Amino acid sequence: xxxxxxxxxxxxxxxxxxxxxxxxxxxxxxxxxxxxxxxxxxxxxxxxxxxxxxxxxxxxxxxxxxxxxxxxxxxxxxxxxxxxxxxxxxxxxxxxxxxxxxxxxxxxxxxxxxxxxxxxxxxxxxxxxxxxxxxxxxxxxxxxxxxxxxxxxxxxxxxxxxxxxxxxxxxxxxxxxxxxxxxxxxxxxxxxxxxxxxxxxxxxxxxxxxxxxxxxxxxxxxxxxxxxxxxxxxxxxxxxxxxxxxxxxxxxxxxxxxxxxxxxxxxxxxxxxxxxxxxxxxxxxxxxxxxxxxxxxxxxxxxxxxxxxxxxxxxxxxxxxxx
Numbered sequence: 001x002x003x004x005x006x007x008x009x010x011x012x013x014x015x016x017x018x019x020x021x022x023x024x025x026x027x028x029x030x031x032x033x034x035x036x037x038x039x040x041x042x043x044x045x046x047x048x049x050x051x052x053x054x055x056x057x058x059x060x061x062x063x064x065x066x067x068x069x070x071x072x073x074x075x076x077x078x079x080x081x082x083x084x085x086x087x088x089x090x091x092x093x094x095x096x097x098x099x100x101x102x103x104x105x106x107x108x109x110x111x112x113x114x115x116x117x118x119x120x121x122x123x124x125x126x127x128x129x130x131x132x133x134x135x136x137x138x139x140x141x142x143x144x145x146x147x148x149x150x151x152x153x154x155x156x157x158x159x160x161x162x163x164x165x166x167x168x169x170x171x172x173x174x175x176x177x178x179x180x181x182x183x184x185x186x187x188x189x190x191x192x193x194x195x196x197x198x199x200x201x202x203x204x205x206x207x208x209x210x211x212x213x214x215x216x217x218x219x220x221x222x223x224x225x226x227x228x229x230x231x232x233x234x235x236x237x238x239x240x241x242x243x244x245x246x247x248x249x250x251x252x253x254x255x256x257x258x259x260x261x262x263x264x265x266x267x268x269x270x271x272x273x274x275x276x277x278x279x280x281x282x283x284x285x286x287x288x289x290x291x292x293x294x295x296x297x298x299x300x301x302x303x304x305x306x307x308x309x310x311x312x313x314x315x316x317x318x319x320x321x322x323x
Contacts, residue, residue, distance in 0.1 A: 001051075001076060005059035006044035012270065014063040016043040021054040039272050039288030051078060066137050135281050138265050141197040145189045145298050145316050150179045151221070152187040156302070159313075162190070166313035167305045181221045185301045192217055192295030197267045200298060201278055204238070205260045206312035209303030211237040212262055213246070214273055217295040234273040234287045235299060236262075245285040253285055261317065268292055 007016065013033060018026040031045035049057055055078060060071040146162035154172045158165050167185050176182055189200075204210050211227070213235030219225070227233045227246035235246045236253070243253040261278040271290035276283055302314045 001049050002046060003049060003057060003059075003074065004044065004046045005072070006042065007061045008040070008042045010041040010043070010061075010063060011039060012063060012065050013041045014043055014061050016045050017060045018045060018047045019058045019060060020049075020052065021056045026057065035288070037288070038283065038286040039274070135276070138197070138199055141199045141265070143191070143193075143198045143200055144318070145191065145200045147300065147316070148179070148188050148190040150177060151181060153181045153183070153185055156185060156187055158187070163316045164313040165300055166302050166311060169305055179221065183223050184225060185303055186225070187300050188215070189298035189300075192297045193266065193268065194295045195268050197265070199263060199265045201261055201263045201317040202300070203261050203315040203317060207238065207303070207314065208241075208306070208310045209237075209239055210314060211235050211246075211299070211301035211303070212264060212275070213299050214264065214266055214296045215299045216292070217297060229287060229290065233299070234290065236275045236285050243284070247287075251285075255282075255284065256280075257282065259284065264298065266296060268296065
């Protein structure tokens, strides 16, 4: 009997195990692993099993780093082992919702899905949604971001607490120091990060233009800048009603819902910068396979005012977001 277990939408990369009723591993090699363009992993493994006294087999998927484990137990009736036509049974485990689909010549099987951890929360890759547990997991890495006035373009106004920024039509008389952007509408966060993971949320409600993301410390800050990863920018923007990932070439994004609050999540060691719609708990875009060699700083651009049409500020949410 051939059994295939597949689980999608994981990050970081999980382990997959096929076990018999005594907990003995049934697979000889490592599972097949695929990482999609948004950085999420699919793992699958096929095993050949023979009839046993119980005919119960378990596919277990676990991610030790975030302490999540799910498993599916399959009971194969003895009669099926003697079925006259060769066939393969495929079990697809969609981890986020715990849905099991069984395919195999319309044969009836008895399957039970056991949740070792009821807090399961991973991305549902097909629709871009994430569950509450996964979202709360990354929020544990929330940091308190404050804007750095020494980097702010002279046309930007920062609030006294460094949590809000908007564009003005009047240029301020500020020294043109090396840290300051002198073109565009840009400002950085005060604190840089060179390891680990960090997360922050930005309110973009009522905005018609904005750019958010992270940049490396050594970016060019004078004259026109180029928003590409090769120049040290990992950003997403709203422009002319369109959401765009600032890749090379830029990638248009199709979002089902207009974000009112955007979160930026960075995993320095994994080389990943991910953007989520906070209210919808929906993936916006993820830069993956990045190589970071210097400090990363939060990057903000509220966009031009356009006669008051884009006067609303970008607002950095408190760092102590609920877990």
